[in-house]
Amino acid sequence: MNYRGIYSLYYFELKRFFRTIIQSILSPILTTSLYFLVFGSAIGSRISNINGIDYGSFILPGLVMLTILSNSLSNASFSIFFKKFNQTIGELFAAPLSSFEIVIAFVGASATKSMIIGLIIISTSMFFIDLEISHPLLMLFFLLLISITFSLFGLIIGIFADNFERLSLIPILLLTPLSFLGGVFYSIDMLPDIWRNVSLLNPILYLISGFRWSFYEISDVSLLTSLITILTFLTLCILFITYIFKTGYKLKN
Amino acid sequence: MLEIKNVTKTYNYSYKALDGVNLSVKSGEIFALLGPNGAGKSTLINSICGVVNFDSGNISVDGYDVIKNWRKAKTLIGLVPQELNLEQFEKVIDNINFSRGIHGKAPDNQYIEDLMKELSLFDKKENKLRELSGGMKRRVLIAKALSHQPKILFLDEPTASVDPELRKDFWEVVKRLKQRGITIILTTHYIHEAQELADRVAIINNGKIILVDETSELLKKMGEKKIHIKLNEKIDNLPDSLKKLNVEINGNGNLFFRFNSANGHNKIDDVLNFLKNNNYSVKDLSTEESSLEEIFIKLVEENRNELSRNL
Numbered sequence: 001m002n003y004r005g006i007y008s009l010y011y012f013e014l015k016r017f018f019r020t021i022i023q024s025i026l027s028p029i030l031t032t033s034l035y036f037l038v039f040g041s042a043i044g045s046r047i048s049n050i051n052g053i054d055y056g057s058f059i060l061p062g063l064v065m066l067t068i069l070s071n072s073l074s075n076a077s078f079s080i081f082f083k084k085f086n087q088t089i090g091e092l093f094a095a096p097l098s099s100f101e102i103v104i105a106f107v108g109a110s111a112t113k114s115m116i117i118g119l120i121i122i123s124t125s126m127f128f129i130d131l132e133i134s135h136p137l138l139m140l141f142f143l144l145l146i147s148i149t150f151s152l153f154g155l156i157i158g159i160f161a162d163n164f165e166r167l168s169l170i171p172i173l174l175l176t177p178l179s180f181l182g183g184v185f186y187s188i189d190m191l192p193d194i195w196r197n198v199s200l201l202n203p204i205l206y207l208i209s210g211f212r213w214s215f216y217e218i219s220d221v222s223l224l225t226s227l228i229t230i231l232t233f234l235t236l237c238i239l240f241i242t243y244i245f246k247t248g249y250k251l252k253n
Numbered sequence: 254m255l256e257i258k259n260v261t262k263t264y265n266y267s268y269k270a271l272d273g274v275n276l277s278v279k280s281g282e283i284f285a286l287l288g289p290n291g292a293g294k295s296t297l298i299n300s301i302c303g304v305v306n307f308d309s310g311n312i313s314v315d316g317y318d319v320i321k322n323w324r325k326a327k328t329l330i331g332l333v334p335q336e337l338n339l340e341q342f343e344k345v346i347d348n349i350n351f352s353r354g355i356h357g358k359a360p361d362n363q364y365i366e367d368l369m370k371e372l373s374l375f376d377k378k379e380n381k382l383r384e385l386s387g388g389m390k391r392r393v394l395i396a397k398a399l400s401h402q403p404k405i406l407f408l409d410e411p412t413a414s415v416d417p418e419l420r421k422d423f424w425e426v427v428k429r430l431k432q433r434g435i436t437i438i439l440t441t442h443y444i445h446e447a448q449e450l451a452d453r454v455a456i457i458n459n460g461k462i463i464l465v466d467e468t469s470e471l472l473k474k475m476g477e478k479k480i481h482i483k484l485n486e487k488i489d490n491l492p493d494s495l496k497k498l499n500v501e502i503n504g505n506g507n508l509f510f511r512f513n514s515a516n517g518h519n520k521i522d523d524v525l526n527f528l529k530n531n532n533y534s535v536k537d538l539s540t541e542e543s544s545l546e547e548i549f550i551k552l553v554e555e556n557r558n559e560l561s562r563n564l
């Protein structure tokens with residue numbers, strides 16, 4: 001393993017993120033605060049508790065997840081797209097780095113940033129709710145797992161995207177609706193049966209549900225199902241990215 | 254040092270950019286790849302360095318196969334790509350250190366500082382890349398390629414977009430690198446550049462190597478120059494003594510003759526002396542090198558003649 005090589009690439013990419021640190025951090029803090037103000041305090045005060053949790057606290061895990069998903073996706077997809085765009089990706093292939101090492105560095109940098117932002121949002125929430133986390137380690141584990149998974153997914157999008165529009169197509173068309181319908185703001189028990197069943201087809205629901213369980217021990221689906229869903233998606237991403245790098249598709253031709 | 258056996262590369266399933274290339278470069282030599290646009294020079298270099306995948310054949314660097322032993326091989330290689338592709342928003346020093354890092358080498362500030370000084374980059378080390386001129390960017394690329402102390406250096410058209418003075422500087426740098434024992438492979442369109450630097454030259458066209466030879470030999474065979482002499486008064490009939498010196502007359506009544514500087518004695522002196530002794534006054538004198546294109550045409554014709562002779 002070229003550990004020093006991995007670290008150099010990881011550090012280089014992370015530095016790119018930190019150059020825009022103010023906007024990377026300010027924007028999620030602002031958005032989450034607004035959600036808390038509007039949904040938590042203003043509207044939430046008229047909504048009765050969900051499973052014994054007050055509404056502001058209920059939406060926190062979903063909000064964190066919302067931000068983490070889109071951040072991981074955009075960090076990683078932008079990183080690799082940018083290297084393709086300015087054609088500096090060639091120097092990575094000329095260096096003694098395996099595809100696996102390159103992926104670790106990109107995903108690591110992207111996931112690190114997502115984790116930081118996730119933790120900042122959780123801290124911010126303390127201004128609005130009484131924060132309680134029943135299983136902090138499990139919570140961190142979920143945060144990490146999902147950051148990594150969606151960074152990998154982002155990497156795939158970045159490799160396939162031929163222009164800036166496509167780069168933002170999947171996040172806009174797929175991720176945002178699925179996240180909003182994935183139970184950030186409600187429990188699917190509150191839905192009519194038919195919509196409840198449709199919601200169960202939404203993979204994001206499983207992520208949010210599992211993540212929420214680590215906070216309050218309440219969930220729409222079982223913890224195990226959540227974990228299996230994430231791990232399946234992670235495996236699919238890994239397989240796909242391995243294939244891309246093995247064949248050099250879209251990268252070396 | 255570099256062994257290339259029967260390498261082919263096809264783009265988009267149809268276009269053969271490399272068509273059975275065989276080449277062998279010795280340790281410590283400067284080797285020039287000469288060829289017109291689209292000949293396959295960059296494709297060959299990028300195949301060696303792992304930037305593109307080649308289809309078949311074998312390449313080894315210092316005995317290490319670039320596919321089977323890729324990690325070892327890539328550690329030995331430094332690459333200066335043809336295009337000025339750099340991280341525009343990063344500093345010069347960070348760009349260079351990054352290259353060393355991804356090659357798995359521990360930081361060495363002294364070496365990097367010396368390298369930047371050698372390439373006259375030290376003043377610019379805190380500048381962002383996009384603030385540099387094209388020639389300076391080319392230097393940064395060279396510094397990056399040397400940052401991990403490679404044993405073999407590939408320079409893909411290093412002097413494109415470089416002014417004549419910088420080009421001379423650059424030649425000095427290349428010669429110093431050779432003295433340090435680094436094997437250098439460079440591509441160029443200029444026969445003059447190959448003549449200045451290279452020990453041996455390969456000519457590549459349409460993905461095929463047409464010829465590999467010592468530079469001096471190639472120049473002897475091909476490096477013909479044409480001298481044009483413009484006189485103050487036109488002459489219609491060429492004196493016999495000039496005819497004997499192979500001087501010819503063109504449509505405008507100007508004189509020209511061909512000579513080859515690599516072929517020992519040339520007749521420039523004789524021609525000029527004759528003109529002087531016979532009171533012709535020279536208005537203008539210019540030389541014209543045979544261009545790469547002319548050499549190609551000559552080579553291709555020779556190949557064809559040889560083929561038909563052998564048939």
Ligand SMILES: Nc1ncnc2c1ncn2[C@@H]1O[C@H](COP(=O)(O)OP(=O)(O)OP(=O)(O)O)[C@@H](O)[C@H]1O
Pocket residue numbers: 253264265268270288289290291292293294295296297335
């Ligand atoms: N990515 C690519 N996809 C398709 N064809 C390509 C690609 N890269 C190069 N080619 C083609 O392969 C041939 C060889 O190109 P290459 O860049 O190796 O030439 P070159 O000798 O370096 O030329 P130049 O002197 O212009 O740099 C050209 O005909 C080119 O059009």
Ligand SMILES: [Mg+2]
Pocket residue numbers: 294295296335409410
């Ligand atoms: Mg080229």
